[in-house]
Every structure is written in C-alpha cells, then in structure tokens.
Amino acid sequence: MAKNKKRKNTKTNKAPMKFLVIVTALLVVVMAALLFVVNSNGGSNSASTHEDRPPIDDLATYGNDDPAVSIVEFGDYKCPACGTWDREVFDQLESDYLDHEDISFSFVNFIGFQNESLIASLASQKIYHEASEDQFWDFHHALMQAAGVQGSQVDIDFVVDIASEHAPDVDEDELRTSITEQEYMDELYAEHELIEEFGVERTPTIFVNDVEVSDPFDYNEIERIIEEQLEENS
Structure with missing residues (x-):
C-alpha cells in the first residue's frame, strides 16, 4: 500500500512541472515574436519620421x-x-x-x-x-x-x-x-x-x-x- 501511494504522489508532482515547462516555452515563443517585430521595424534606436x-x-x-x-x-x-x-x-x-x-x-x-x-x-x-x-x-x-x-x-x-x-x-x-x-x-x-x-x-x-x-x-x-x-x- 505504501508503494502505491508513493507512485501516486510522483504523478501529481509531475503535473505542475509539465505545466511550467509549457508556460516557459510559450513565453519564449512570445518573446521571440516580439523581438522579431521590433527588429523588423528598425528597433527603438532608430530615428522615426512623422508626416510633418x-x-x-x-x-x-x-x-x-x-x-x-x-x-x-x-x-x-x-x-x-x-x-x-x-x-x-x-x-x-x-x-x-x-x-x-x-x-x-x-x-x-x-x-x-x-x-x-x-x-x-x-x-x-x-x-x-x-x-x-x-x-x-x-x-x-x-x-x-x-x-x-x-x-x-x-x-x-x-x-x-x-x-x-x-x-x-x-x-x-x-x-x-x-x-x-x-x-x-x-x-x-x-x-x-x-x-x-x-x-x-x-x-x-x-x-x-x-x-x-x-x-x-x-x-x-x-x-x-x-x-x-x-x-x-x-
């Protein structure tokens, strides 16, 4: 009985770890996308031209x-x-x-x-x-x-x-x-x-x-x- 209970706890501990991995991966993707957008627009270090x-x-x-x-x-x-x-x-x-x-x-x-x-x-x-x-x-x-x-x-x-x-x-x-x-x-x-x-x-x-x-x-x-x-x- 004790062994079965221990295996059950291991599974429940893995669930939040998997969730954190997924969230981290999503954040990396979002940051990469934002970086791409900034670079494609010249970044914040380039002068910007207005209509007038x-x-x-x-x-x-x-x-x-x-x-x-x-x-x-x-x-x-x-x-x-x-x-x-x-x-x-x-x-x-x-x-x-x-x-x-x-x-x-x-x-x-x-x-x-x-x-x-x-x-x-x-x-x-x-x-x-x-x-x-x-x-x-x-x-x-x-x-x-x-x-x-x-x-x-x-x-x-x-x-x-x-x-x-x-x-x-x-x-x-x-x-x-x-x-x-x-x-x-x-x-x-x-x-x-x-x-x-x-x-x-x-x-x-x-x-x-x-x-x-x-x-x-x-x-x-x-x-x-x-x-x-x-x-x-x-």
Missing part, C-alpha cells in the same frame, strides 16, 4: 522664422535631463549650426512636474513676450540649467530671481502677476496640443524637421540628420 514637422510659428524660436531645417525641443524646465541636454548638446548645436541662416531652434513647453513646471513655463512665456530675444534666451538657458538641479524648489521667487539677472527689462511685479493670473495659459494649452499631436511622452524629445531623434544625447545622430535635411531642403 512641428509648426514653429507660435513658438519661442532662435534664428530664422522660416528655415529649411527647424530643430524643435520638447522640454520641461524642471526636468534634470533637459538641463543636461541644454548644457551639453545645445551649446554644441549653437556653435556648429545656429548661426546658419537655414536653421532654427524652437522650444515647446512640456508640463511634467506639475506646479513647478507650470510656474517655470508661465514665467518663460512672459519673458518671451516682454523681453528682447537675447534676454529671453539668456533667461531660458539659466532657468533650464537651474530648475532641474536636485533639491531646487521652483516657485515664483525662484523664477523672478533668475529673471532679474537675465531679463532685467521685465518688471518683477508684472512677472509675478502674470504667473499668478496664468496670463499665458492659453499658449501652454496650445503647446500641449502639439505634444499630443506628435505623441511626445518624454523629455527632452528632439525633432529635426519631421524626424524625431531616437537619442537626444547622441550628437552624431543629430548632426547626421541635420546634414541630411539641409541637403534635401536647401
């Missing part, structure tokens, strides 16, 4: 308003990676390309860190409309590189302090009122629609004309796409 380029008519733009090649950053002032991109990649872009009459750079506000991002973007829009172009871009870069620093707290005092140094033509009290009353909220809503239209989900996201750069920190890729677009559109 992001329109820049209503955006803060550095350079020609009607360029052959438009570089557009979807960025968040509070995003640490955006601060790094601004410091490391934009400086190189400016040195290599932004004096070119056929190339421009534009910025789209992405509100990813709730109220801190919103305050920064509202301040930026006020500076864009009230200050000179040079003062706006000085403010933009200073805010971008300061707001995302670990431990920073972006409030109205924070952005006003930066504006007082980099955009002194803008009255501080008017800036505070503009932020509090959300004077340029309609423009931020319009930029949010642009974000949704182009399916932007992370920051920074960089477009060169209608081409979305796969790795915004790969300067060689950005440079290659710019040169290709210049050749096609100049």
Whole structure:
C-alpha cells in the first residue's frame, strides 16, 4: 500500500512541472515574436519620421522664422535631463549650426512636474513676450540649467530671481502677476496640443524637421540628420 501511494504522489508532482515547462516555452515563443517585430521595424534606436514637422510659428524660436531645417525641443524646465541636454548638446548645436541662416531652434513647453513646471513655463512665456530675444534666451538657458538641479524648489521667487539677472527689462511685479493670473495659459494649452499631436511622452524629445531623434544625447545622430535635411531642403 505504501508503494502505491508513493507512485501516486510522483504523478501529481509531475503535473505542475509539465505545466511550467509549457508556460516557459510559450513565453519564449512570445518573446521571440516580439523581438522579431521590433527588429523588423528598425528597433527603438532608430530615428522615426512623422508626416510633418512641428509648426514653429507660435513658438519661442532662435534664428530664422522660416528655415529649411527647424530643430524643435520638447522640454520641461524642471526636468534634470533637459538641463543636461541644454548644457551639453545645445551649446554644441549653437556653435556648429545656429548661426546658419537655414536653421532654427524652437522650444515647446512640456508640463511634467506639475506646479513647478507650470510656474517655470508661465514665467518663460512672459519673458518671451516682454523681453528682447537675447534676454529671453539668456533667461531660458539659466532657468533650464537651474530648475532641474536636485533639491531646487521652483516657485515664483525662484523664477523672478533668475529673471532679474537675465531679463532685467521685465518688471518683477508684472512677472509675478502674470504667473499668478496664468496670463499665458492659453499658449501652454496650445503647446500641449502639439505634444499630443506628435505623441511626445518624454523629455527632452528632439525633432529635426519631421524626424524625431531616437537619442537626444547622441550628437552624431543629430548632426547626421541635420546634414541630411539641409541637403534635401536647401
């Protein structure tokens, strides 16, 4: 009797083992199929082309308003990676390309860190409309590189302090009122629609004309796409 009971337990132990083998095999097949699909579509490391380029008519733009090649950053002032991109990649872009009459750079506000991002973007829009172009871009870069620093707290005092140094033509009290009353909220809503239209989900996201750069920190890729677009559109 004892031997028969032992053989019965062995059979019941084999059943879940067989089930696990089958499930594992199915998972392997599914993963292989997914890998095939990703590879056949070029993978996530290749630049993707959209139907059109992001329109820049209503955006803060550095350079020609009607360029052959438009570089557009979807960025968040509070995003640490955006601060790094601004410091490391934009400086190189400016040195290599932004004096070119056929190339421009534009910025789209992405509100990813709730109220801190919103305050920064509202301040930026006020500076864009009230200050000179040079003062706006000085403010933009200073805010971008300061707001995302670990431990920073972006409030109205924070952005006003930066504006007082980099955009002194803008009255501080008017800036505070503009932020509090959300004077340029309609423009931020319009930029949010642009974000949704182009399916932007992370920051920074960089477009060169209608081409979305796969790795915004790969300067060689950005440079290659710019040169290709210049050749096609100049």
